[in-house]
Amino acid sequence: MSAEFRIRRAVQNDLESLVELLVRNKRLNEEFDPMLTVSSEIRTAARKYLSEALSDAKSLVLVADDQKGKLLAFLKADLVDRVFYNPEREGVIREFYVLPEYRRKGLGKLMIDTAFKELVNMGAGVITAEFPSQHKIAVTFYENVGFRPLFSKYAREPSR
Secondary structure: OHHHEEEEEOOHHHHHHHHHHHHHHHHHHHHHOHHHOOOOOHHHHHHHHHHHHHOOOOEEEEEEEEOOOOEEEEEEEEEEEOOOOOOOEEEEEEEEEEOHHHOOOOHHHHHHHHHHHHHHHOOOOEEEEOOOOOOHHHHHHHHHOOOOOOOOOOOOOOOO
């Protein structure tokens, strides 16, 4: 499988492809929960968000591409301080998306393993992942690669 793709840090030239993968990720989240309705300005917001991450020393953006340079997956994580807990630094996986035709082939696990090593090298003492609670694909995937629930976030919309 590894001959089909490579995992590397993203560069500024990847930005437009990253935007498309992030939009796909957010639209998938929307399918799992109507409280995650995608904004009409998603592409503009995604471009700014990812551009900032690519130049931030506390952010990690990884991509998997094929031999032709097509992006197949991406992962965005941040190194954050844990004010109240030890270890003091946490690597937080905030975005992770693999194109459907590359799922269940080991690419996702390889991306997580690579991110784990990179985040530890950046100083993280624990690695966490944020994703919508109702996203059953993500729940199953993260459990299968050794993550466990840590916090829950509950939401309630105001009455209309």
